[in-house]
Amino acid sequence: MGNTALITGASSGIGKELARYHAAKGGDVVLVARSEDKLNALKVELEGAHGITAMIIAEDLSQLDAAEKIFAATEAAGLQIDVLINNAGFGGHGKFYERDLSKDQAMMQVNMVTLVTLTHLYLQGMVSRNSGKILHVASTAAFMPGPLQAVYYATKSFVVSFSQAIAQELEGSGVTSTALCPGAVATGFVKAGDLDGIDLWDKAATPESVAKCGYDAMMEGKLIKINEMGLNFMLNWVIPFMPRKTVLKISQKAMEK
DSSP: OOEEEEEEETSSSHHHHHHHHHHHHTEEEEEEEEEEHHHHHHHHHHHHHHHHOOEEEOOTSOOOOHHHHHHHHHTTTTOOOOOOEOOOOOOOSSGGGGHHHHHHHHHHHIIIIHHHHHHHHHHHHHHHHHHHEEEEEOEEEEEGOOOOHHHHHHHHHHHHHHHHHHHHHTTTTTTTEEEEOOOOOOOOOOHTTOOOTOGGGGOBBBHHHHHHHHHHHHHHEEEEEEESSHHHHHHIGGGGGHHHHHHHHHHHHHHHH
């Protein structure tokens, strides 16, 4: 297996730490995000620290043709993508009917549509080579509905379902698909999603720890990885057996400011 990873949302947070972790292991990277300046700074850092090659692609993943442009850029550069990390994503706070619909539509484009398109485009090459790793960065939000973040929770539920389904389809192909489902993480996600003032982030995990957790799980070919044992127990052995209305109330309470 080659060792070039394409990472979306690589300019900050979990994506940036995933790029650092992969580069530290000697892997080349394709860094994708909107901010060209931040990507260039990370490119200089990784190439200088680890002697690897970093390519940057500045694209807005909320645009309909973003995935095709990214794929075309790597094809034009003659790059073989061995590891695909679909990390980019964002949320947004508030009652669905009061939110700007265009923001939720952009969220669905980034969190689901672009993710699916990138996976389809790069997966075909992986299968033909009988080798490849895919990591989808989802969330513990995937395991329940999310009042006050209705669309975000739904997109992450989609990602986990999609990742598991293709993982089964890929059995015996030499390619694996893993969904990383972290709880609260101390990244720019909070500010970008208007989530300041929510107690859930008071004890947030570091992006470094989450990146390592997810990357290692991907390399082991795991189906789903939750970064905290307590959350894993709660989501798999408590929440599924609670009355649905109770789950909804707990979920909403967690998102209240």
